[in-house]
Amino acid sequence: MSTLPHADTIIRAGILVTQDADRRVIEDAGIAISGGDIVAVDHWSAISDAFAPNIDAALTPREALQPQQAGAPRVIDLSRHLVLPGLINCHTHAAMTAFRGLADDQPLMVWLQEHIWPMEKGLTPQLVHAGSIVACAEMLRTGTTCFADMYMLESETARAARQMGIRAMLGEGILGFPTRSYDTPQQAIELTAALRDAVADTDTIRVCMPPHGVYTTSEDILKDTFRAAEDMDMPWMIHLSESAAECAQSLEMYGKRPVAVVGDAGCLSPRSVLVHCVDLTDGEIERIAASGASVAHNPRSNMKLASGIARVRDLLAAGVNVCLGTDGAASNNSLNLFREMTACAMLGKVSSGDPTAVPAAAVLDAATVNGARALRWDGLGSIREGNIADIVALSLDEPALCPVYNPISHAVYAAGGHDVALTMVGGRVLYADGTFANITTEELRANARRLSEWVDTARSGKPHSGA
Ligand SMILES: [Zn+2]
Incomplete structure (x- = not known):
């Protein structure tokens, strides 16, 4: 021996x-x-x-x-x-714990345009950090060991993840208009490269390339970000076909549905993680399956925003790698993947009228091994010799x-x-x-207080001091 x-x-x-x-x-x-x-x-x-x-x-x-x-x-x-x-949360916006419960029970566009976007205009690095600390704590508390994130000022989320010790795949959300982090999409790609360099000294944090969606970017941005993701060998993630309304908007902007937009731009591949995929045709499911792209299913966010029901049973039958995400805490309102697993199974059954659809083993796969595959992170998702603990x-x-x-x-x-x-x-x-291990209850409370004070000030319309 x-x-x-x-x-x-x-x-x-x-x-x-x-x-x-x-x-x-x-x-x-x-x-x-x-x-x-x-x-x-x-x-x-x-x-x-x-x-x-x-x-x-x-x-x-x-x-x-x-x-x-x-x-x-x-x-x-x-x-x-x-x-x-450890469970793998393949889609969230960690810092949005700041907005949890702030504006519920609203139509998606009212929620975004009247409540979330005005708040996000005034985001500060301190706020993103505090929100991300709360998110990391919630995820560790509920069994998530790795999360994939897309938001603004992502270097602050990296700082929080590093502080808390949780594993993370982070991406600066890329939009076709200026954000708190950059003025042009090209600068966003440069920021992504800088973020990758900044976390190169730790093996718990990696970086991905996430254009926000087809309706907030352009064909050029999709192509440029995908090429950059290939050059830097990182996953490419996008919100895609989240609702029928998004598909209608895509038809107006591009003359085609979102899957065709990203597919025709050459962005469907095993490095692609397509978030939501609620509104898909049979042909689109086949195209996604043939490309090797993963789908990140966010059942509770889809239910709460009444976006629709992703065809998880059909995606699995077609051989698509389906993983799970919570989405941000403002649209769920939880980052707890155990709740997401239950919702995934239940929704898969009730929507198909088939209690054998989306069985428990397939759901646990989605939250573990499939997540590792989607994020292209070897060593995660299963407990076996050679893997990461x-x-x-x-x-x-x-x-x-x-x-x-x-x-x-x-x-x-x-x-x-x-x-x-x-x-x-x-x-x-x-x-x-x-x-x-890395934060006391007092410190956690202080971060939460920082968030609520900032939000209260922002809502009252008074200028806020920064954090
Ligand atoms: Zn999202």
Whole structure:
């Protein structure tokens, strides 16, 4: 037998859902981790014999928040937990936690034009940072270990993600008109390159290229951003076919529907992440499937804004890689992917009149392995040897989660996200049993206060001081 690698962290898992290629679910499992990577996954007896033969004491989730002593391997006891790969939120606008609950129950264009855009005109770097901190905390709290973001002043979201330790794929939203960050789309592409350079020193943050939508850009912007995404080898993301109204607007602007606009511009490829895709024809589903592009489904945002129902069952049947997103906190109003998973399954069933449509396993795939594939981030989405240790644990002492017959069913239908007891990114425990590793409740509250004071001032029409 070859020499086993050293493990610095060993997890004992009551029930482990690996999401590996064999869909292994292991009871009383062990995960050995070294330097943030998973080096072995097996039954506990095998892992404990190989990696922790002399360790008797095990840490509770909360004890595992403490920084690790150099050289001393530790065991984290999750034997009363359901352990899953960290969830991947493939579409959000993190800083929009600032506007959560500010203007609900409005038509999309009224909501955007009368409430959100006037606020966003006065955005400051401090506000984007504070909003992103709150968002990162909410996501870690509810089992998300990686999120893909599109917004303004994205370097502030990068600063927040770095501070909180969460994994992120960030993009400066690219529009055909000046924003708080740039005057021209070309400058936005340059900003994207600068952001990529600024995060090159960390392996938890990557950068993507996100033109906002076909109705807010142009054919040239689509082509230029796609070429730049290819040059920099990063994903290209766009809001696409979110509603029938968007498709009508696209017909007016371009003489064709959104899928044809991006397809004819050469922007449909495996690096493309198409967000929403609510209003699709059969031919468009075929075209997306043939291109290898991913679709980020945001069921709760689509329901709340009455945008329509994405044809998830048909997309899956066509072989499209469907992943999940929450959208921003102002249009959901939650960044909790467990709620999104439930909504994805329920909506897929009720819209097709078929209770077997969009089953739990397909939904968990969307929130894990499919997300990793969409973001082209190797090593994420499943708990297997060689992957990155992005892991979450649900407490099986929660009344809503016991007894357990099918852990995947529990993760999708019964869990609510607040049953998450531990969230680990790259082998580091960032949240456990009510406590965050990198922020105190007081600091979190201060960030929330900063947001509400800014919004109150902006709503009263008075000039605000900056943060
Ligand atoms: Zn969005």
